[in-house]
Amino acid sequence: xxxxxxxxxxxxxxxxxxxxxxxxxxxxxxxxxxxxxxxxxxxxxxxxxxxxxxxxxxxxxxxxxxxxxxxxxxxxxxxxxxxxxxxxxxxxxxxxxxxxxxxxxxxxxxxxxxxxxxxxxxxxxxx
Amino acid sequence: xxxxxxxxxxxxxxxxxxxxxxxxxxxxxxxxxxxxxxxxxxxxxxxxxxxxxxxxxxxxxxxxxxxxxxxxxxxxxxxxxxxxxxxxxxxxxxxxxxxxxxxxxxxxxxxxxxxxxxxxxxxxxxxxxxxxx
Numbered sequence: 001x002x003x004x005x006x007x008x009x010x011x012x013x014x015x016x017x018x019x020x021x022x023x024x025x026x027x028x029x030x031x032x033x034x035x036x037x038x039x040x041x042x043x044x045x046x047x048x049x050x051x052x053x054x055x056x057x058x059x060x061x062x063x064x065x066x067x068x069x070x071x072x073x074x075x076x077x078x079x080x081x082x083x084x085x086x087x088x089x090x091x092x093x094x095x096x097x098x099x100x101x102x103x104x105x106x107x108x109x110x111x112x113x114x115x116x117x118x119x120x121x122x123x124x125x126x127x
Numbered sequence: 128x129x130x131x132x133x134x135x136x137x138x139x140x141x142x143x144x145x146x147x148x149x150x151x152x153x154x155x156x157x158x159x160x161x162x163x164x165x166x167x168x169x170x171x172x173x174x175x176x177x178x179x180x181x182x183x184x185x186x187x188x189x190x191x192x193x194x195x196x197x198x199x200x201x202x203x204x205x206x207x208x209x210x211x212x213x214x215x216x217x218x219x220x221x222x223x224x225x226x227x228x229x230x231x232x233x234x235x236x237x238x239x240x241x242x243x244x245x246x247x248x249x250x251x252x253x254x255x256x257x258x259x260x
Contacts, residue, residue: 022147025139025175056146056164058171059230087164095168095233096219 052083082111131189181207
């Protein structure tokens, strides 16, 4: 079956992807690969993954988010996860997945602001 | 409702179907948003376990009652290879594959009751329950 593709938007040097559908495993892995490829092509300095519309994050998706942040970080791109619903935050912690290494923000606007600060402090994004 | 509704697990798409079934049932039974997310997440972990280790199986979700309270029961059954050492798989951080080693212990933490029976070569049955508060 053809997996769902999640649109990745580019605004300036930031990529934004908002997950609006229930991801099954294959489409989630496709999403990770697409994101890394787009980072490579666009040389984006920041990436926001917005989860406002996501109502379940299980250990598979949780690990994927953590992997995206680590892999993009290796490429020199800062990642911010935005819009975690309260119920998702609670289940993630109860599940044992606290994602301590992942930068998060309450919403897209605060995520963009956090990313700008990170990129400025980090200079070239390599810091 | 006593018979419940079942989702057959054959692919990763069915994991999404099973957890949607669980969430919809939880919502219908009057569980709040956070418990709905707990139940849906637990079912996602259990359904993925079936898919990864047994290949196929079923997830059944049904309403249950005890004097003075109502709840939701999830029954996961497969005829897969079974689990040789249940204590080991229920330990945080133990994983034999792509998981993070928190599938089963994580699902247990998200539910109120969790019972696992398995026989090597015959399959695994997990029954877990969440009570409405």
